Amino acid sequence: MNNNIIKILILLSVFTFGFAGDIQGKITFVGKAPKMKSLRMDADPVCVANNEVGPRKEWLILDENNGLKNVLVFIKESSSNSLSGDHSPPENPAVIDQNGCVYIPHVLGVMVGQELDILNSDGTLHNIHALPKINKEFNNAMPRSKKQMTVQFDKSEAPFKVKCDVHPWMGAFIGVFDHPYFAVTGDDGSYIISGLEPGAYVIEAWHEKLGSQTENVMVGDSAANFTFKKPEKK
Numbered sequence: 001m002n003n004n005i006i007k008i009l010i011l012l013s014v015f016t017f018g019f020a021g022d023i024q025g026k027i028t029f030v031g032k033a034p035k036m037k038s039l040r041m042d043a044d045p046v047c048v049a050n051n052e053v054g055p056r057k058e059w060l061i062l063d064e065n066n067g068l069k070n071v072l073v074f075i076k077e078s079s080s081n082s083l084s085g086d087h088s089p090p091e092n093p094a095v096i097d098q099n100g101c102v103y104i105p106h107v108l109g110v111m112v113g114q115e116l117d118i119l120n121s122d123g124t125l126h127n128i129h130a131l132p133k134i135n136k137e138f139n140n141a142m143p144r145s146k147k148q149m150t151v152q153f154d155k156s157e158a159p160f161k162v163k164c165d166v167h168p169w170m171g172a173f174i175g176v177f178d179h180p181y182f183a184v185t186g187d188d189g190s191y192i193i194s195g196l197e198p199g200a201y202v203i204e205a206w207h208e209k210l211g212s213q214t215e216n217v218m219v220g221d222s223a224a225n226f227t228f229k230k231p232e233k234k
């Protein structure tokens with residue numbers, strides 16, 4: 001490549017990069033938080049030995065400011081070309097580990113065609129059973145000797161459950177996207193979606209038990225925050 005072309009490419013990338021924006025915010029739980037019940041893992045002594053934090057139900061994890069972990073936030077609609085662009089999956093695989101007889105992470109997003117490495121760090125038998133409605137279901141025993149398997153998903157799909165047929169308390173959720181604009185909230189309930197073209201977006205925040213919400217956002221808005229509360233009993 002001659003120098004001029006390289007210069008133009010550098011300029012172009014700076015130009016493009018300079019205009020990419022973020023949408024970020026924080027998800028908070030409001031109201032009285034139910035206590036997560038502890039789980040009995042006695043049936044499998046390996047689980048008891050491996051689970052250092054003490055097994056608890058995982059559907060509501062809050063920090064001291066009620067920041068809500070494990071909310072999957074993603075772009076649903078866009079006035080820009082961000083969604084319609086050509087999005088090839090990242091080369092790095094996504095990873096989910098069976099560790100301490102829970103899934104880590106508990107919620108994750110992957111791209112269509114991206115590899116998902118499923119690890120078994122426990123040295124015990126797990127049986128990972130994914131329950132998608134659009135993608136192909138899979139159901140695989142992973143004995144202690146099987147440390148890894150790799151899957152991928154062909155179509156975008158709203159989050160679906162993954163469970164273990166050996167340990168009934170184990171559950172995770174996977175959303176599959178045909179674009180890279182998604183994030184899962186961290187310990188403090190915050191998220192950031194980067195690399196967006198300027199424009200108006202509809203973002204959705206999905207939680208496994210508390211439902212989902214959408215919000216209209218412009219790239220560059222200070223923050224797109226959501227609050228979730230416990231649904232009223234009917």
Ligand SMILES: [Cu+2]
Nearest residue numbers: 126164166167
């Ligand atoms: Cu298991």
